[in-house]
Amino acid sequence: MTLERKVASFFLLTDENWMKHANPWSVYTRYSVLPLIVLAFWSRIWIGWWCLIPGLLAISWMFFNPIFFSKPKSTKNWASKSVLGERVYLNRDKVPIPDIHVTYLYSILNFISAMGMFLSIWAVVYYSVWGAVLGVALAYLGKSWYLDRMVWLYESMKSETEEYRKWEY
Template identity: 60%
Template sequence: MTFEKRLSKLFQLDDTTWMRHANPLSVWTRYSVLPFIILACWSRETLGTWSAFLVMLSVLWMFLNPLIFSKPKSTKNWASKSVLGERIYLNRDKLEIPLHHRTKLYHLLHLLSLLGVGICIYAIIYYSVWAALLGIALTYLSKSWFLDRMVWLYEDMKESDEKFKSWEY
């Protein structure tokens, strides 16, 4: 089982919640989590323990986000297809994905995203606005590039399986 598949189990993603997460509002609003966590942590001296409450709210938002939106009216958009491609990618241990998608680029993008998170942690500790901006930019650019590759994967795979094709409407 892939690491990503284990993570999806943590988020309790099933057929219904995957389609809810494919709602573009779900995809775009998840980009708010990291800045909210940074701001909540930066408020630790001003708000004291209340900042921990704000961090917990941000993490709760991250977990609830895929669950609270409705099924999208259409999945013929970049954000929805990125989720659908991610769903396929999670099953790459059981599915034969095209050779040009079996690349180390995806691992590199995950590492760059983790580096961005590490820079954000530094920014939180030292109250560095520039580090926060750099960390957020690195995290979100690498994540967005990864999601773009997932759109490509979905486009390449949707004709290979009726189930995948049915996800697009």
């Protein structure tokens, strides 16, 4: 089982929920999660421990966002294809992906995104505005580039299985 499949199961991403997550609204509103978390915990300077309420709401949004929206009317867009590519990537132990996609780039991009997230956490602890801005930007740069590579992967693989073909409509 791939690490990505374990993460997907944590977020309750069944076949039906993957298609809900392929809704562009799900993809684009998910970009709100890290800034909301940063702002929520930054607010401890103004509202003290009450910051846990918006913080927990933001973390809940991260968890429920992939299953909150309905299936998209069409998956022929960048956002939907990025999610479908993630599905293809996590399924690589069952359906091999082309050699050009067997690369450390995906791990590097996820590492960049994680470093941005950790910088954001550090910035919240030490009230560094520039650290928060840089951390969020770095996290989203890595994540956006990764999602773009997932679109490419899906485009490369969509004709490989009947299941992958059915995802695009």
